[in-house]
Amino acid sequence: MGTGVACAIITHACAAYAIDWTRAVGKDIVLFYPAQMSWETLLTQSSHSGAQKFRDGKNCRGCHEGEEPASGKLLVNDKGSEPTPIAGKPGSIKATVKAAHDAERIYVQVGFDTGAQPDAGMDKDFATKVAVMIDDGGVPEAARAGCFAACHDNLARMPSGGEGDTTKYLARSRVSVGRHGGDQIKPAEDLATARAQGSTLEYWQARLRASGPAEVVDGTILEKRQESAPSAVSAEAVQNGTKWTVTFSRKLAAGPGYKDFAPGKTYTLGVSVHAGHTAKRFHYVSLEKTLVLDTGKADIIAPRM
Numbered sequence: 607m608g609t610g611v612a613c614a615i616i617t618h619a620c621a622a623y624a625i626d627w628t629r630a631v632g633k634d635i636v637l638f639y640p641a642q643m644s645w646e647t648l649l650t651q652s653s654h655s656g657a658q659k660f661r662d663g664k665n666c667r668g669c670h671e672g673e674e675p676a677s678g679k680l681l682v683n684d685k686g687s688e689p690t691p692i693a694g695k696p697g698s699i700k701a702t703v704k705a706a707h708d709a710e711r712i713y714v715q716v717g718f719d720t721g722a723q724p725d726a727g728m729d730k731d732f733a734t735k736v737a738v739m740i741d742d743g744g745v746p747e748a749a750r751a752g753c754f755a756a757c758h759d760n761l762a763r764m765p766s767g768g769e770g771d772t773t774k775y776l777a778r779s780r781v782s783v784g785r786h787g788g789d790q791i792k793p794a795e796d797l798a799t800a801r802a803q804g805s806t807l808e809y810w811q812a813r814l815r816a817s818g819p820a821e822v823v824d825g826t827i828l829e830k831r832q833e834s835a836p837s838a839v840s841a842e843a844v845q846n847g848t849k850w851t852v853t854f855s856r857k858l859a860a861g862p863g864y865k866d867f868a869p870g871k872t873y874t875l876g877v878s879v880h881a882g883h884t885a886k887r888f889h890y891v892s893l894e895k896t897l898v899l900d901t902g903k904a905d906i907i908a909p910r911m
């Protein structure tokens with residue numbers, strides 16, 4: 607264990623505090639409220655005028671970067687895409703993402719300010735949760751659309767998911783996907799092949815407490831969101847009023863099911879924050895962001911420490 611005030615609120619180890627964060631350049635991003643904008647809605651031209659151009663090869667950020675505050679403000683109260691708005695909910699929040707690595711581990715730091723949030727009462731235990739979703743090229747649609755690649759019309763609390771418990775999934779796990787997503791999951795051997803090929807997304811989530819260590823989970827998304835046990839990820843969280851700085855860390859190579867982090871490869875990150883005791887889709891999300899180790903062209907460069 608390291609020392610210092612910040613280490614009062616950590617899990618596992620204080621390793622991230624060996625990182626000189628002044629050497630990592632922060633990427634400022636805006637997380638916006640996505641309401642019920644599913645993959646299927648986004649791919650339907652009559653529901654989303656970007657659909658055809660997206661299909662033709664233009665990524666989400668190509669049209670929407672810089673527009674996140676306006677999109678969030680619209681969606682948080684939009685009757686067409688948000689049937690159950692949360693009164694007084696802000697449409698977006700700001701975040702800054704940094705990353706670094708050493709010989710053994712990758713560190714991803716998300717600093718964000720939830721601002722004043724109404725209490726939605728959905729998650730009684732945690733007011734605030736932060737997550738990152740990671741792809742390493744194994745899921746091409748995630749490089750183009752980030753988290754939206756896993757957000758379908760039939761998930762819990764989405765238009766055709768209702769009160770069910772369908773979690774995030776990738777279209778490739780379904781026999782077919784229509785306007786309302788896909789219900790029929792492919793045979794186990796097809797899923798095993800996809801997993802072996804690395805066609806899954808990885809996610810890390812830290813559930814934050816005002817005092818005491820964060821609760822950290824990680825897992826994969828293919829036919830469903832599947833938690834890994836034990837978690838290979840640790841997180842340290844520091845709170846200052848409505849501001850949080852959360853540093854995730856795990857081994858660069860954490861074993862089967864985990865993406866290997868190595869220089870020379872481009873990763874896609876999606877970031878989400880649940881604020882104001884929300885759960886499920888009632889979160890803020892980012893557009894797709896890129897990450898490289900050491901040098902290269904990306905939103906976030908993780909220098910070697």
Ligand code: HEC
Pocket residue numbers: 640643648653654655656657659660664665666667668669670673676677678680681750751754
């Ligand atoms: C060719 C440009 C283009 C692309 C690519 C595109 N969009 Fe859009 N998007 C638009 C336009 C224009 C609107 C507003 C009109 C509408 O809703 O059809 C919009 C609306 C939206 C909205 C509703 C909120 C708002 O600001 O109006 C969301 C959310 C959204 N897009 C997300 C995405 C995501 C996620 C992707 C990638 C899967 C994407 N878009 C790809 C052009 C685009």
